[in-house]
Every structure is written in structure tokens, then in C-alpha cells.
């Protein structure tokens with residue numbers, strides 16, 4: 001059975017001297033809300049949840065796209081632009097979903113799988129770019145990020161049900177592993193090709209970050225300077241919420257999603273993404289398995305509860321959060337040397353909660369008092 005949710009980062013809309021507001025919702029609540037909802041309604045919906053203290057009505061709209069909840073929030077100076085800007089962002093997300101989703105039979109990505117081992121297919125500029133970026137993150141992470149992981153994702157029932165009753169045998173996993181190798185994805189002159197029948201790509205680890213960057217660029221081109229875009233916890237900000245204030249993002253506690261472990265201050269242009277084991281998981285043989293697969297072993301990753309990446313754009317934050325989750329604390333140093341401009345927050349999958357931070361995130365992150373003893377510095 002598939003369960004879980006996204007939305008591991010919470011956009012905190014600040015107001016000096018008052019408590020913070022959370023724009024992100026848990027799964028249960030999300031299922032109850034209509035497609036587009038003014039922020040004021042969210043305040044009411046959430047006020048029944050004792051864990052969050054809410055305030056502030058910056059112009060904000062939420063809608064569903066790319067399999068999750070998207071929220072556009074504008075700085076107070078742009079209040080009158082919220083409707084057209086939301087429509088513009090939704091248009092971008094919906095169009096990318098049509099092309100990049102593995103769940104739609106008519107998407108470019110589904111056609112690429114159908115034509116695997118047969119012939120290259122022509123793809124749009126966006127699809128070509130996001131596939132090229134996915135290959136790039138594959139190379140950077142030495143295969144910890146592998147965009148051709150789809151056969152394994154499907155094997156465990158994440159992509160397409162059913163989920164097997166028990167963990168598949170090593171033999172079955174090994175057979176699917178033969179179809180997983182990002183370096184065999186051929187991208188040439190606006191076409192894409194997978195050379196073996198049965199190969200397929202899954203852009204779930206990068207497409208939302210890419211979509212947020214496209215929306216970010218279009219908002220700036222439209223003259224909007226102060227905004228926050230959140231697509232299932234892939235967040236990028238511009239400017240400030242209002243004069244003298246910074247955008248602040250709350251990070252959920254992976255062991256208790258009703259709480260945040262602390263908040264991150266985001267400078268203009270910066271992005272955050274989180275990969276979490278609580279986000280999507282399946283149960284096989286009474287055990288829970290996360291939706292992120294180690295492409296070296298073929299098994300779902302264990303040992304990490306959550307990884308948050310701070311980067312200069314949302315594609316990098318998303319594209320790096322998944323491989324950091326795969327390599328875990330042990331492999332993080334090596335991976336970070338390949339991408340020194342990113343910062344990482346790790347929560348290992350063990351209790352009590354530990355929060356490991358690289359120096360850049362240590363500057364931007366303020367833990368809640370009850371978590372301050374859990375904070376440890378990674379590579380001081």
C-alpha cells in the first residue's frame with residue numbers, strides 16, 4: 001500500500017515580534033482542500049491543529065500539480081498580482097507535468113519508455129534540458145542519483161501498483177538492476193533514447209525542482225521581485241516578504257511531522273529541497289521501505305530519515321537531495337566535494353533526533369530550543 005506525503009518544508013511567513021505561520025499542510029488536510037484556496041482559508045483549516053500557530057495574510061494561493069501541493073506567495077507589495085501570477089505558475093507546472101510524468105500514458109517520458117530499444121524520440125526543449133540535468137547529477141554523484149531507476153521504483157510498487165507482499169528476491173532485483181544505468185541514456189540533437197527494452201526514466205527526483213526554477217524565472221520576467229514558490233517542499237524565494245524581513249522556512253521533524261525542528265532563513269534567489277523517508281513509503285512483509293532506491297544495490301535506502309539541501313537554484317537542490325539521501329552521512333563528504341556550493345542538513349534514521357549541518361546551513365538554520373542539543377556540525 002502506498003502511503004505518506006510530501007511537504008517536508010514549511011514556508012514560514014514572518015512577522016516581526018510574532019509567531020510564525022506555516023503554509024504547508026499534512027496529507028490528511030491536503031486531501032480536504034479544493035484546488036485553489038486563498039490563504040485565509042488555510043488559516044482557518046489549520047487553526048484546529050494545535051501544533052501550529054498561525055498569523056499573517058500575505059497574498060498566497062495553493063493548488064495541486066505534479067502530484068503534490070503547490071503554493072505561490074507574494075511579498076505584500078505585489079498583493080494585487082496574486083491571481084495572474086498563480087495562473088502563470090500553475091500553467092508552467094501543469095504543462096511540465098504533462099510532459100514529464102511517468103503516470104501519464106501520453107507523456108514524453110512514457111513514450112520514451114515505450115520506444116526503449118526501438119528508436120529515439122523527439123523531445124521538447126524542457127524535456128531535453130531536464131534529462132540532461134538528470135544525467136549531470138548522475139555523473140556528479142557517481143550513480144547515486146540515477147534517472148533510469150524506474151524499473152526498480154516500479155518493482156516496489158511506487159510507480160505502478162501493486163506493491164509486492166514481501167521484499168522481492170535478490171534474483172528479481174538483480175534482473176531489474178540490469179535495466180538501470182543513467183550513462184546509457186542517449187541525448188542527441190533534441191532526441192532521447194533508451195537502448196534496452198524495459199528501460200525507463202523516472203524524473204521524480206528532479207522534475208519539481210526544475211519546474212520551480214522555470215516558474216521562478218517567469219515571475220521575475222513578469223516584474224515580480226518578492227515571492228516564494230513551493231512545490232511539494234521544493235522551495236525558491238526572491239526578494240523579501242516585506243521590508244526588513246527575510247523568507248523563513250520550517251523543517252519538519254521526520255519523527256513527528258506535526259513539529260518543526262527549526263527554521264532556515266533563505267536569501268533572495270536561494271532554494272531548498274528535502275528528501276524524506278516519511279514522504280512516500282511502502283510496506284512489505286510488515287516492514288516500511290522508503291521511495292528512494294539505492295541504484296547500486298537495488299534496495300530501498302535505509303539509515304537516513306531526512307535530507308534538506310540548500311542551493312543556488314531549485315533544480316540543484318532537488319537533484320542533490322536525492323543522492324545525499326542515498327549516500328547518507330557516511331558518503332556525504334565525498335559527494336559534497338563534488339558540489340561544494342551546496343549545503344546539507346541530515347537527520348539520520350535513529351532516535352533521539354540528530355541534526356547534522358554543513359557550515360553554510362549552520363549559519364542559516366536556527367533550531368527550536370528543544371532541538372538545540374541535537375545539532376551537530378558536519379565537516380567543521
Ligand code: AMP
Nearest residue numbers: 144145146149204205275291292293322
Ligand atoms: P526526492 O523526493 O526528490 O528525493 O525524489 C524521490 C523520487 O525520485 C522517488 O519517488 C522516485 O520517483 C525517484 N527516485 C528514487 N530513487 C532514486 C535515485 N536513486 N535516483 C534518482 N531518482 C530516484
Ligand code: MG
Nearest residue numbers: 205318319322
Ligand atoms: Mg530530489
